[in-house]
Amino acid sequence: MTSSPRTSSSTGPRALASRRSVLGAGALGASALTLAACGGSGDGGEGGGDGGSGDGPSLDLEQRGPITLARGKDTTGQLNEFLERWNSEHPDEEVTLIELPESADEQRAQMINNAQAQSDAYTILSLDVVWTAEFAANQWVIELPEDHFPLDGILPGALETGKYFDKLYAVPYATNAQLLFYRKDLLEEAGHSEPPVTFEEMWQMIEDVQAKDDSILGYGAQFSKYEGLTCQASATIRSNGGDLFDAEGAPQADSAEAVEAIETIRAGFEAGHIPEEALTYKEEETRQAFQDGRLLFQTNWPYVWELAQAEDGSSEVNGKIGVTLVPGVKEAGASTLGGANYAISAFAQNAGTALDFIAFMTEFEQQRDWMLNTTTPTAMAEVYEDPDIVEAFDFIDQLRTSIENGVVRPQVVKYGDVTQAIQDAVYGAISGETEVQDAMEGLQERLTELGD
Numbered sequence: 001m002t003s004s005p006r007t008s009s010s011t012g013p014r015a016l017a018s019r020r021s022v023l024g025a026g027a028l029g030a031s032a033l034t035l036a037a038c039g040g041s042g043d044g045g046e047g048g049g050d051g052g053s054g055d056g057p058s059l060d061l062e063q064r065g066p067i068t069l070a071r072g073k074d075t076t077g078q079l080n081e082f083l084e085r086w087n088s089e090h091p092d093e094e095v096t097l098i099e100l101p102e103s104a105d106e107q108r109a110q111m112i113n114n115a116q117a118q119s120d121a122y123t124i125l126s127l128d129v130v131w132t133a134e135f136a137a138n139q140w141v142i143e144l145p146e147d148h149f150p151l152d153g154i155l156p157g158a159l160e161t162g163k164y165f166d167k168l169y170a171v172p173y174a175t176n177a178q179l180l181f182y183r184k185d186l187l188e189e190a191g192h193s194e195p196p197v198t199f200e201e202m203w204q205m206i207e208d209v210q211a212k213d214d215s216i217l218g219y220g221a222q223f224s225k226y227e228g229l230t231c232q233a234s235a236t237i238r239s240n241g242g243d244l245f246d247a248e249g250a251p252q253a254d255s256a257e258a259v260e261a262i263e264t265i266r267a268g269f270e271a272g273h274i275p276e277e278a279l280t281y282k283e284e285e286t287r288q289a290f291q292d293g294r295l296l297f298q299t300n301w302p303y304v305w306e307l308a309q310a311e312d313g314s315s316e317v318n319g320k321i322g323v324t325l326v327p328g329v330k331e332a333g334a335s336t337l338g339g340a341n342y343a344i345s346a347f348a349q350n351a352g353t354a355l356d357f358i359a360f361m362t363e364f365e366q367q368r369d370w371m372l373n374t375t376t377p378t379a380m381a382e383v384y385e386d387p388d389i390v391e392a393f394d395f396i397d398q399l400r401t402s403i404e405n406g407v408v409r410p411q412v413v414k415y416g417d418v419t420q421a422i423q424d425a426v427y428g429a430i431s432g433e434t435e436v437q438d439a440m441e442g443l444q445e446r447l448t449e450l451g452d
Contacts, residue, residue: 059142065350067357070098070114071126071340072107076374082366086357093353095124104128115140115347123348124358127170129161129339130409130419136164137413141343144168148355149362150380157406158379162341164411170341172379173361174370177335177402178235179395181290181304182297183209184322186216195324199264202297202327203273209296218273220286221299223265225427228282230409230419231336232299233426237261238407239328244422244447245410251447253425254440262429263436264329270432279431291315299326301338302399303375323395325402337406339379377403414450421446 074080079097087094098121100107108131114122115138127135135141146168151159154172162170182195190209196202206218222228234244242257252258268274281289283300290298291308293316298304309318326333342358344351360366367378368386377399383389384400393399412418425443428434434442 059344059346059348059351061145061355062352063350064093064352066092066094066096067123067348067350067353068096068098068121069124069126069357070100070111070122072104073099073102078370078373081369082361086360090353093350093356095357098122111135112140115345118347120345120347120349122345123350123354125343125345127341127343129172129175129337129341130411130415132162132170132341132343133164133411134413134415135343136167136169140346141169142346142351144171144344144355144358149359153381154362154379155381155400155403157337157403157408158339160408161337161339162343170343171358171362172339172341173358173367174376175337175339175379175403175406176301176377177337177399177406178231178299178301178326179335179398179402180297180299180324180326181308182322182324183216183295183317183320185320186213186296187322195322196297196327197325197332199268199327199329203268203271206273206296216293217275217289217295219268219297219299220274220278220281220289220295222282222286223274223278223427223430224280224282224285225423226282227419227423229426230422231338232265233262233422234409235326235334235336235407236265236329239326239333240264240330245412249412249451251444251451253422253447254437254444259437259440261329262426262440265430266432266436269430279427291317293317302377302395305394306375323398325398325405332405334405334407335402336409337403339377412450417450418447421450 069083074097083095083097100110108128111122111125115135125135125141127141136143149171151168155175158172158175162168162172180195186209187195187205190205190212192205192208196205202219209216210218221232223232237244237258240257240261242252242255242261244251244253244258246252265274269276269278277289278286286295286298286300287304287307289295290300290304291314305321305323308315308321311318326335328334342361344354344358348354362380364380364382367380367383368389370376371378371383372388372392381400384396390396410418421443425434425439425446429436429439
């Protein structure tokens with residue numbers, strides 16, 4: 001996962017539930033933000049699978065008893081409440097939380113080590129959404145019975161992140177998507193009553209605002225060479241009708257749609273609509289520049305809303321912000337999805353209990369409480385219609401639309417190698433180190449090699 005902001009707050013669930021604006025980091029620690037953001041992993045793991053879609057290992061799905069849940073540290077306290085709720089009703093099938101390191105790479109490494117040792121220490125694994133293919137192909141997790149979970153109620157984009165070769169290996173419980181945050185006050189002063197839909201419209205608005213105040217910078221997003229850049233590239237290419245891989249998993253990074261999408265971002269840098277410093281932006285650098293009043297637009301995760309609306313003097317833009325969908329090349333854009341899913345280790349004991357616990361975590365009550373009390377978007381569609389959620393989240397409709405239209409990053413076994421190749425090529429293209437066409441043709445060759 002991407003590095004996430006380290007924030008802390010004493011704000012509790014009751015206080016959050018009573019507030020109008022909770023879609024932010026106020027009640028979140030680094031772990032919860034990381035779960036919801038654009039995840040990433042290190043290098044591609046070596047595993048025992050063949051990389052295909054074989055039947056894989058099987059467990060006794062009737063076996064019951066105590067289980068463990070392996071995931072990053074829960075700093076919200078909400079997960080412990082859920083565990084207490086489950087354990088009080090299932091004294092012979094208690095769930096013990098095993099908290100792994102905060103770093104996503106370290107979490108993944110420990111899960112892989114556990115799998116390669118064929119240890120039953122971990123029962124349920126909380127997987128970043130980009131790990132599904134790797135863990136399924138290497139047969140480190142089992143295929144799950146779809147009729148055991150309320151899949152019809154899960155947002156389609158989120159559900160897709162739990163599948164590999166159209167088979168279910170992980171069930172989403174948290175999801176997320178990016179939005180475009182903008183200075184509503186400055187746009188109105190420049191004569192714009194509506195936010196932009198496309199990059200071209202956004203470039204024009206930047207010029208209009210800068211004509212009145214040339215100290216304001218234009219657009220910022222996660223353009224540093226890290227996982228966030230893979231998120232931006234995947235989303236921008238999709239917004240132009242392309243994808244880095246086709247439905248069969250063949251790379252198409254040098255397609256006309258992909259090249260045009262990356263050229264759009266490069267043009268933004270060349271024209272000064274995107275400041276050169278944005279090449280160093282991760283989530284927090286983007287947020288801070290916007291919150292300090294330096295940026296007109298930012299693409300970022302929903303946690304930035306509450307921080308930007310702070311009234312303690314830490315924000316220069318509180319009360320001046322609008323929210324809309326991210327821009328696209330020719331029409332409304334699409335966000336890359338973040339999130340985390342529950343899978344069952346292929347070497348676990350008591351898989352029957354594990355199935356029921358995952359089903360418990362996807363029930364409406366738990367999904368609603370998680371979203372309301374941690375401000376992390378959940379995967380169940382019905383939650384987004386709950387009156388308390390609608391009241392608490394200022395832009396619930398835009399968030400749901402962004403998730404429903406979300407882009408799933410490449411579902412490939414060697415994801416670590418693939419994302420590194422994407423970052424290298426796209427960064428070279430948008431920074432001007434390489435011509436866009438050459439960069440994308442080079443990426444096509446590299447992705448083809450990785451697939452051989």
